[in-house]
Amino acid sequence: MKPIRAVKARPVQQTLVIPRARVRQPLRSSLLPSRPLPPSSSSIPCPIGGHITPRRFQHPVMDSGFVDAPLPMDKISLSSVQESTGRIGIPERNQMFVVLLSAGSFNPPTYMHLRLFELAKDALEAQGYIVIGGYMSPANDAYRKKDLLPSIHRVHLCELACRTSSFVMVDTWEAKQNSYQRTLTVLSRIQSSLCHSGLIRKESLKVMLLCGSDLLESFATPGVWMLDQVRTICRDFGIVCIRREGKDIEKIISSDEILQENKNNIFSVDEIVPNQISSTRVRDCIRRGLSVKYLTPDEVIDYIKDQKLYVARRNQESGFLMG
């Protein structure tokens, strides 16, 4: 459900002017740029009206206009690929290896997000695929959702959240760019990074979008996505859709032309154990000082507490923050 925006290159060190905003203490994080962070967090009133989301990452921009952020591959299950490769160097039995991409706000990440990977892996492996890795790709700050934490936090929370997973990693590329990125761009980049690494051949690799039925429904909703994007995602990549109880995936697919013509590349997975932990409600609990233990990993909770995230809502009536 990301707004349709073309990627634009931005010059180095372009800073938004934020009036009367507070300078925050630098965070202890490997993602932290060497300069102190620009002031404050998301959704600050702008003098000309509306709200601005200040950019958190002021990284040097490459000639292509993109910020460099290598794809982590430490958890890619190379042994699965190697075991399956025969003596003449090509995988036996046309074995297909899958890498999953879950793109979202992760505001904050919860056990529900992590469960999607587990469910998808089990379902795909029952179909004969081998899942060799998964990526959480936190949305860019330009996504401008209400209450969206700066991406530096969300990336760190995702890293904490997937720590004990054997195959899920965090792709920071999308978050680090200076502007909104298309899901298709992120999918393509994962595919090319993995193939260029030499770890796996293009013909054996399938990078698939992991999502819930709400995202699939947005594909079928006129005006939300560009049709060629939907077509390319469905045809050249593929979708694994985790179906909540009561949601009719087959109906969503059959009601849309592009989804219907690519239905063999859209996998529907039942959510056997209902686990509807919504980030919105988790944020609500945190704001109200209620416990969120057992809804998300302890490390995520500890970080949120230490950094005092989510505890104060921007109050529009109170105007600007003290500077």
Next chain:
Amino acid sequence: MKPIRAVKARPVQQTLVIPRARVRQPLRSSLLPSRPLPPSSSSIPCPIGGHITPRRFQHPVMDSGFVDAPLPMDKISLSSVQESTGRIGIPERNQMFVVLLSAGSFNPPTYMHLRLFELAKDALEAQGYIVIGGYMSPANDAYRKKDLLPSIHRVHLCELACRTSSFVMVDTWEAKQNSYQRTLTVLSRIQSSLCHSGLIRKESLKVMLLCGSDLLESFATPGVWMLDQVRTICRDFGIVCIRREGKDIEKIISSDEILQENKNNIFSVDEIVPNQISSTRVRDCIRRGLSVKYLTPDEVIDYIKDQKLYVSDS
């Protein structure tokens, strides 16, 4: 929803004869008796028909007929009690301290079970109580539910599950007895153990039953519970009921006489974040070789794998 059965004393070392059963390797557990375990796991066919659940704990029985199992108190929040106690040694402002009891199969324990404690604690503290501890009390093997793991495993799983909780512990007493125990007995025993320990005065302590709406509904269902039990639990202890979305607690209470007359001692707590992780489905996933990661703590999953629990139907 436990069957109504009176407590009976059993003589020491009474062993059920189990035909054609396998001897299992002893488990590494502090709960393990010094002898090897009796053969095999739950639900073994009995020569005279039906199934028997063999008893796992063959502990020496005390004169009272009960097996000894001290109540753990390591996580009881004494500082809360002490801070609130004034100079003349009585708690200020009639401060009430609550200890929660969650009685169930825990087959296996999941994040849902653990969330109940968190929700109840928040809700009670918003009402001015201070929650100083909580207990998971795994049901006795005599409960005879289908697929019920031997209690030695369920107790251990609960201990692993509540490890990172600041206030939840495992009360092994119910599981260790040689027969089924009433919930009321477990509640009373927690109360008397805590008071006799000197940690807290009887007048300041409230031991409450923590449950979901299904248990509350069973209270109101004729024939399931003995009425005097329900009355005593509601009146002398109290209930914290976690309400799933769509469940009408007020209706359940108002439709039953005993619940209605004690409604001030029944707290209804909204489950703000739906988390319907059912142990039945978790077992199903395990049997089918599917992942249950993020439905229950990793240590619980590792133990289930190591011990090969749930993998095959008996």
